[in-house]
Amino acid sequence: MLLQLILWTTLLLESISAKDVYYDWHVTWVTAAPDGYERSVIGINNQWPCPQIDVDVGDRLIIDVHNDLGNQDTGIHWHGLHQYMTGYMDGAPGVTQCPIPPGRSMRYVVDVNQTGTYWYHSHRMGQYPDGLRGALIVHDPDAPFEYDDEFTLLLSDWYHEEMTPLIQSYLSENDPATGGLEPLPDSALVNDATNTTFPVEPGKTYLIHLIVVGNWPGFAFLFDDHEMTVVEVDGVYIDPFPVGSRNLRLATGQRASILLRTKDDTSKNYAFWTIMDINMMFIYENRTIPEGYNPNATAWLVYDETKPLPPAPPQYEFDFVDDLEFVPFDHEPLLEPVDHQIIMDFNSAAVEGGLTRFVINNHTYYEQQTPTLYSALMMDSHHTENNVSAYGAVNPYVVNYGDVVEIVLNDYHSNLHPWHLHGHQFQCLQRTIPNGGYFDGYFANISATPVKRDTLMVQGHGHFFGLIGFVRVWLFHCHIEWHVVKGMITTIIEAPDRLKDMEVPEDQLRLCGNYPFASELSKKPGKSRSKTGQMEPKH
Template identity: 45%
Template sequence: MLTALLLTCLALCQTALAKTVTYNWDVTWVWASPDGFGRPVVGINNQFPCPPMEATIGDRVIVNLNNKLGNETTSLHFHGIFQAGTAAMDGPTGVTQCPIPPGGSFTYDFVVNQAGSYWYHSHNKGQYIDGLRGPFIIHDPAAPFKFDEEITITISDWYQDQAPGLINYFESPANELTGGSEPIPNSAVLADTQNAQFSVKPSTTYLIHVINIGSFVGSYLKIDGHTMTIVEIDGVYTQSQKVDELYLTVAQRYSVLITTKADTSKNFLISNTLDTKMFDHIPTWANPDVYGFLVYDSKKPLPAVTPLRTYNVFDDFQLIPKDRQTAFTNVDQQIMITMDFVDDDGINRAIVNNVTYVAQKVPTLYTAMSAPKDVVMNPLIYGVNSNSFVLKLNQTIEIVLINEDSGNHPWHLHGHNFQVIARSPANTPYKASAIHPPHTPMRRDVVTVYTGGYIVLRFKVDNPGIQLFHCHIEWHVEAGLTATLIEAPDVLQDTETIPHGHYQTCESQGIPTKGNAAGNTKNWLDLTGANTAFETDNWG
């Protein structure tokens, strides 16, 4: 009784202390050289790197976004934020909103009820490859570990050419003739620069948020002379786990504790290298290594740099959530997904159950909000090429994802952290009889499925909205490696609304906001005119 009373008091105090955090941002072109090569990048308020976002659990966050690019549409997605009760704020264009046109404005308004390491990025036509991304840290005054100060380290691959041209080439017959491989990044960046320095105090415990904000490959990270203790992954607190190195796929996050040394006589190297196993080949001009420094004394020399080539990475499948949530049982709906790449009339396209994803004429959320009750649960109204699965409230869902491609893929689910029930080694056929759920499965929102292998994920349907499930390699998003989970749309209609300003963004571009995927409001099962062909020359 006393415990319940204390928890209630803490919750009320947290509510009383909650504040509104407002960001007024112009999306602008900036000339920058994060790897030493100058090029136009997409920044915020004429700044690059883009500014970090910070809030405290329980805060209301408002982002007033103005598109000042002049020649590109835009949007923002707050990666890992569930958007519970605010489905219209999730950010992927053609899904929960229309793109923000040049000269247009858009307001994101939501409450953060999750703590940990997150990030934001454009979810529009591969744009974040060009720089529109940054960290989003949500602080927790009641975090289940102690520390003195915080540091955020972002890591990423980087391209010296702009994204629209790279995407157009990737999705071209010319590229398919040479194997259809992804563009190879020119370099790696840490804190969106080279040789970043992080000043530290002696005998101090730091909570370090490490975030892979890249668009293609995973990264290895090591801090010389310091043991890291994992305490959070993708917004999920974990039992403490000491490690020497981290491996982060694109879009994954880790929070680790380090305690600095009492001796300030030397500084220490932070090594980061891209996972070049994901490259089709390694050209001589590609530089997969980048370095940073823990600086104890700025008057002391920086250590010599040595490329990280020996890997000793802890298997994240072994991590145990701090809350020790047990594996969900009694699965109500199993979703079987096979993924691969095919030659589609000379172009390399991704397929989910043999269908390539194509955004529909009406954004999927708008179809769900405008559909009559007798058809809103019918997946057909959302369009064949949306790869939609409709879920009922309170169901337990199991996703079995089978990778028939020859590469690893980091899959991300919007709106949830999933339980990772199984992850096979590479080149392992799926057999239901081989699945033995761990008692307390690891949870996160991005997980890798290995070449020729499979993953089994479970989650509860408790967040009505439109949740994308996609590979987070941005080249593969543009190639159509996406499915759509329509989560309790019947409940969504009764509990949420879309702001008037969001409708105006669509109307200003002639994008319909009612009807099925084709915009048909008379016969909801008539999909004549729905988008089935992918764009070949319309990025940026």
């Protein structure tokens, strides 16, 4: 009885403290020069960098997004948030919604029931490398560690040219500027700037949220003469993991939170040093490093503004922490038994028309006019894995409600690829080193409590496999934007027989114009669909 009273009181307090957090965003072009080179970027409300979102666990995030770009449509994805029962708010045009055309608006409503480090970004044709991205931090009053203060640190590559012409060049195999290879970034940024400083006080513990919001290479980094302890990855608390003398690295789309204890005096300032992954950009692509090319960026922990900012420490060798060593704080055991196995072999290959695209099991991905979620909503409840062709060229895989799904990724490409799953975290069981070989059906050294992530790097000519405890339609894709536009995407369709009760808000369907599927979905009988999707926010 006492336990029931405690649980009831906890739920009551959470419901009282939960609140609606409202934003009104106009997506606009802005002029900025983050590394000294001026160019047009995509900002919010005529400002760039885009704002950080800060919410508490249990809040409801309500954002009205107005597309004022004039020349591009858009959509916003809430990277890492599960969107349980609200997959139509995932923000992936062509998958969970129609894109927001210029001059139109859409309301996103996101129930924030996770804690940790996330980010938001456009999921539309190269827009987030053009600037439409920002941090989303979910604060937890009951975090399993103590700290005095916190700040966020964004890492990204940066390009002096806008993404639209760069993508056109990349997709043209005969373009002498790229030869079919990814365009090289012009610089690396920390918090969308160079020479960034972070004021700190002596003798305090800081919780630092690290997010790689870039387009292509991953990042290695260190704080000079300061030790890091990892306490969260991709929104999952882990048992505190001291990094020691090793280095951390994060791939595009990955996040981590670390605890850092500052010095007890203010006698000097210290560098934060980071480098873009040279292997991804040059070594694995057999490309020569241009003379004078600088993949580094430096920021500083500033104890005393009157003291000089020291140079970055020399770094000649890297000993990276393997994130499969992390143990989730909840010690969730290995999911079993496995109900379904999906093996995905991916590589680049010539497709119909002779163009080179990325393929998964010999099939590439093309965005559909009808969003995949809408296709699933219109199908009957007996649509199974045997007739998935009705979804179109989206590399669909259908899984049943409650299935434990084992996903194997065999990377037949020479480079590394950070794979991101929408709507879920997966248990990470096994990953080979570069050139470590493809999955042969055997498992070795599997943790009884494997780390959980939503983004994981797969090594070239190696493999990864993980488990997912699956009810919606989700993308699973390489998070390198160059590879997204070339088709390295698949779609996981969960329990289509249970989608019949999902009601897409009318304001989303109106974005689809006069297409028949929008009219058909609008006529579906339902109990909860709002005619406008517009709810009055509580401030």
